[in-house]
Amino acid sequence: MVSTNDLKNGMVLDLDGQLWSVIWFQHHKPGKGNTVVRTKLKHVLTGKVVDRTFNSDTKVDTAQVDRREFQYLYNDGESYVFMDTSTYDQINLAEDVVGDGKNYLLENANVTIAIHDGTPLYIDLPASVELVVTYTEPGLQGDRSTGGTKPATVETGLQIQVPLFITTGETVKVDTRDGSYLGRV
CATH class of the missing domain: 2.40.50.140 (Nucleic acid-binding proteins)
Structure with a gap:
């Protein structure tokens, strides 16, 4: 649990059982009333972006997302095979997890893979x-x-x-x- 006053860009929130990444946030103090926190949240799996406003000091659940460096090895026709650069373990990712990143993947390229509860969520490519x-x-x-x-x-x-x-x-x-x-x- 974290307060909405402590939100940061890139933080992953668990709202209503779904994972949302904070893209943008702003503390807003209207002329009357309490301070609110305006946010833009991106759904981790679908990529849908929504605007959401929270009251100041509201507690929200955070999700533990592990971002680790992997090296792309090859595509076996059904999945994309990556190797963890620190443990040398290999994982297979389905095409829907890789998404449009497949258009930029070359063998031996390094990428960051976000993992939540042992499930790969998405890959981050270099710019x-x-x-x-x-x-x-x-x-x-x-x-x-x-x-x-x-x-x-x-x-x-x-x-x-x-x-x-x-x-x-x-x-x-x-x-x-x-x-x-x-x-x-």
Whole structure:
């Protein structure tokens, strides 16, 4: 149990038997009445974001979520296999737990996996990854009808928009939050 006055970003709360992560919070003192704590909470499993207001000093349950470093090993066709970097234990994660992270996973990449009561909840990827472009059309210098970008397929199978000067075989930096091109490596 923790007071709503002690909330911090990233803290995981157990509300009504469901796990919610605190994205944002603010203490608010209206002209009249008691102080309240406004929050934005993200459901850990579904990703749904809700606004919730608590009275000041309300007690809420916190969930113990263990975040540990894992190394991605391979995909066996049914699940993704990761190895704990400290104990060398391997775990298999279903595709729904990995989510869109599969588009950015390369063998031997390090990720953080959040675990609650022995159940993996989600994976946290680095902010950006470096991927090799496996196929892209040649860009024509005078072609500006698409705003100076063209589609490219990277080694994980993800298709992103890159500038016209990028060619097949180049390594590019990709933002893992939205799949956008960040630059050449």
